[in-house]
Structures are given as C-alpha cells and as structure tokens.
Amino acid sequence: MTKHWPLLKRAARHQVSYRSLTQDDMPFLRRLYRSTREAELARVPWSEPEKQAFIDMQFNAQHAHYQQHYPDALWLIIEQSGLPIGRLYLERWQSEHRIIDIALMPDMRGSGIGSALLGDLIEEASEDGKAVGIHVEKMNPAMSLYRRLGFETVEDKGVYDLLRWEPVS
Template sequence: MLTKEQIAEIKELKDICEKVEGYELKLNFDMLENRNEENKEDFFHYEDGKLVGFLGSYYFGRKVELCGMVHPDYRRKGIFANLLEAGIEESRKRKAKSVLLNAPASSQSAKDFLKNIPCTYAFSEHQMKWHKTELMEDTSISLRTYDYAKDKEVEIQLDVLGFGMEEEDARAYVETIKEQDAQQRMIIEVDGKVAGKIRVSEMDGEAWIYGFVVFPELRGKGIGRRALSKVVKREQEKGFLVFLDVEAKNARALKLYESCGFKSYQSQDYYEI
C-alpha cells in the first residue's frame, strides 16, 4: 500500500510534467490509493531525497498497463528505461500475457523514448468530458449497488462478452478491484433484470466512469444511453465533472457517449511491449 506521502509526491511530479508538456498522464489514482501490499506494482526513483521518476503498473487479469514519468530536469539519464525494465521484469514474474505502455498522444518526449525500445503501436483511447446537455429519464432503468456474492459471476460474464476478456483474466480482475473503496460498482437492471454494469470513481472533484457494458443481446435498445444518462445526471448533481475513456476504434461506443454530451479532449496511445 502506498503512503499518503508517496501519493502526494506522485501527484506533485505529475503536475510538473503535465505543466511543461501540456498533456495529461493516465496514472489511475483510484488504483494507486488501493494497492495490495503483497504485490510490487509501483517503482520510484529519488535523487537527493526528491522523487524524479515514477512508473505505475496496472493489472487487469493477465494484462498489465504501464504508465510513468520523469521530471523534465532529469531526463536522458536512463531513469525511465530502468523503471520500465523493473516494471517489465515484475510482469514476467507474475506471468502477464500482455504488457502495454501507455503514453499521452501529444507527448513528444514519449515519442522520442519509444523510438528506442522494442514496441508496437496497439491502439489509441479518447478521454472524454461531459458537457451539459439534455439527459434521458427512464424509470424502467435502475442502478443498484454491486453485491460481490450475488453479482460476481454476472460481472465475469459481462467482462468476457463485453470486453473480450478470457474468463481466467476476468476472474482475476474481479478480485483485483474488489477492495477498491474509491470505486462505486453498480449493476444496471431493466424491469428488475440484470442488463449490464458500470463503475464510477469519485476523486478530487472528478467522476470517472469505467467498466460500462451491456449484454450484447440487449444492445441497440437504448439501455446503455439511458443507464449512462442516469449515472451522469447523478454525478453532475453531486457537483462532479464527469469523464470516461473509450477506445478510438470503438465507433459504436463513441457515438453513444457523444449522444449523451461527452466530447473528446485528448488521447492516449498504447504500445505493446
């Protein structure tokens, strides 16, 4: 588990890097603040007692995403290369099937670094922010709190059918996020029957939507749009700015989010190592 001091150091370094290059790093603080003490998932580099390099690893079953940064004044010294090597070595020990390095699409320093390591571009992801628009109301759609004992199997099924995860990975991921207190996990129901799921993480005035999926056979019926509208309305009334991520090539999801008032403001690129 990371200490409050470590979280503060990471946020301070993140702010410096983002201010210099004008991008936004995807460091998943909801996951950083709920680390398991048994796993080595975060890697630090200090100089003169100051954090100047950081790499976080985020496991989704046997897939791991890596994202990190180095203070602008300490670059070209091999710091990030060493952090990345440590992160990859740990992923090997944990038998990760896929290792992805995440970098802001607008980061020139990331592009320069990627030229020198063996990796292949995999996909891009849009980060989207909700802008005020009229939202649908539907009393037949309901959201109830996720119950681990009751809903674990349906969550696994939704991850397999909706996100293409292998069942073994989906089961591992369910256990990974079980203890993440910052996330609200909800089941979407239509007329009392399970139709999908959604998670919301509230932190620092922002609400991020994750893991949103509806059973494939129920798509095209407006369920997703109505459920999303309900979640956005609730978060907006609580005073949160609302955000989500969507894979760039997922045209159907992109269209859905845009219809609910979401607009893309930046992109993240992923590279397979």
Template sequence: MLTSSFAMPAGISLRPAATGDQPFLATLYRSARPDLQLIDGEPEFIETVVAQQYAVHAQGTGEEYPNAMHFVIEKTQAAVGALVVDFGHNEVRVIYLAFIAAARGFGYGKAVLRGVLQAAGNVQCPVTVVVWHNNRGAKRIYLELGFQVEESQLMADRMVWYPRQP
C-alpha cells in the first residue's frame, strides 16, 4: 500500500512486521532512545529500564492504537527500520519511525514519509506526528515535508500535515 505508487530509494521496501522481528525491533528501539543510556546506574539497571520502556512502548501502542499497522523497513532485504502508522477515521498518525544508525541520513525516512503523505492525500486526510524537542533532525524533515507545529508541549511538539485541496 505505501510502496506501490511512489518511488522509494533503491532497495528500500516495507513489509508487515512479524513475531520473528521482535529482537530486531527491541534493538532498534534501544538505538532510537540514546537518552535512556544517560541514566545514572549500573549497566544491568539501565538495560532493565530500556527493556521496560520498550515493553511500555509496545503495550501502549497496542492499547491506544489497536488497528495500527506495523512495518519493518528493509534495505536490500535487510531490516534497517520500523514504521508504525494508524489510519484512523479523521487522521493518519505516524506513531513510530526509526532507523538503525547505519541507515540514518540517506533520505529513507523522508521517502517512507512521502509514501504516508501520498496515501493520506489520496483520501484527503491530515497526518499527525509527535516529535520530541531533542530530535531536531526529525523535526527538520517533517518541516521540509510541509508539517506544521500545531501544539507545543514541554517535551514534544504535535505536528500536522494537511493535504492540498483538489
């Protein structure tokens, strides 16, 4: 659905996440949350906190967005990222988008987001995302794609993209 009608960078594709992807997704989450490595404590304690945060993330996403679509992003059939998106009644919500460090900075995230925007634009639906204030790179990409800050909170901004009217 997200990859069939727009150009992805060479070798990039999306596929539905499967149970066997959990070890990769947990490792990806860890790499996408360097803030958790700053916790003052023993390495075992930090790993416990990271594992708990991942469990809360996964459970919370499932409870709040039971119909969300979970994708693994691949580069030449190797897992390099993940996308969780919910196509709701009034909006499309990008819940989670992350890449392993080696796949960052190549435009893959922007390409995946363009696919989400195209799908949302086809049905004239806005796209929303929450971006942490410390994630300046992501915020820059969302702004480049036409997102606007709709609400600013203490730790994050809620951003929205509105489709062009036909």
C-alpha cells in the first residue's frame, strides 16, 4: 500500500495541512475525541471526573483498536496555519480508501474545511478508480455532508452506517 499523504487541493485554500501524529498529540486527540462525545455526556448525571474517566477509557480503547486493526493506516493531524484542528486516519486498500476517522474541533466545524478535506479524498480515490468508505454514527450531524457528497449507505451496522462513495465508471 502507498503511504503518500492525501491530496490537499481544496483544503489548502483553508490553510490546511497534514502532519504525522506523535505521542505529543495525545492530549489534543483526547480533547478532540471528547468534543465529539459532548452531546452524549450532557445527558448523563455524572460528575466531571467521572465524565473524563469515561472519555479517557473510551479514547484509549478506540485508539488501541484502530492501531491494531488498521496497521497500514496513515495517522494524521490536520493543522491550520500550524495549529492542530483535527485528525484524519486513512487506510488505502486495493478497492477502497477507508476513512477510519475524521474529526475537527468544534470551532472548525461548518467552516467548509470538512467538505474540502472530503472532496480532496474523493478526488484522490477517483483518480485511482477506488471507492471511499467510512463508518458514520446515524445521529452524526455530518451525515448530511456525506449524503451531499454522494456517499450512500451500503450496510446498517446498528448505531453506525457503513457509507461508501463510488467513482463514476
């Protein structure tokens, strides 16, 4: 599998770049992960230390799972003007580019950056004649973005849908 970084054409217009994840990024990644779970946390009657312990446990489990099951993935930090604003975990398979995870900090959501990043990933996969796949929680607000970009549900996985974008043949 090729280990080159994803295309940055549309996203570069937002001063976005990638760099490899390092151990020093773990505190940022925990904050980012928590930001994706705030709606759930708001519904539970836990204390702040209990919420943080839950987040730490879930983050650690997710990170270990990703590392184990996607050994050839790119583990990238998304930066804007040199500051971390998100993450992209991507593995390129024979027939598909699988987005393992993509997330932006709350203040970056809705700014067009996610759409630009996904557009670049779609363009790269299309040039390779490959599909793009991603698991997305059914209640994820970004679901409408995926639909707008042409992703379709190919499998119902309970809480998640497996979405796929297919190149036009």
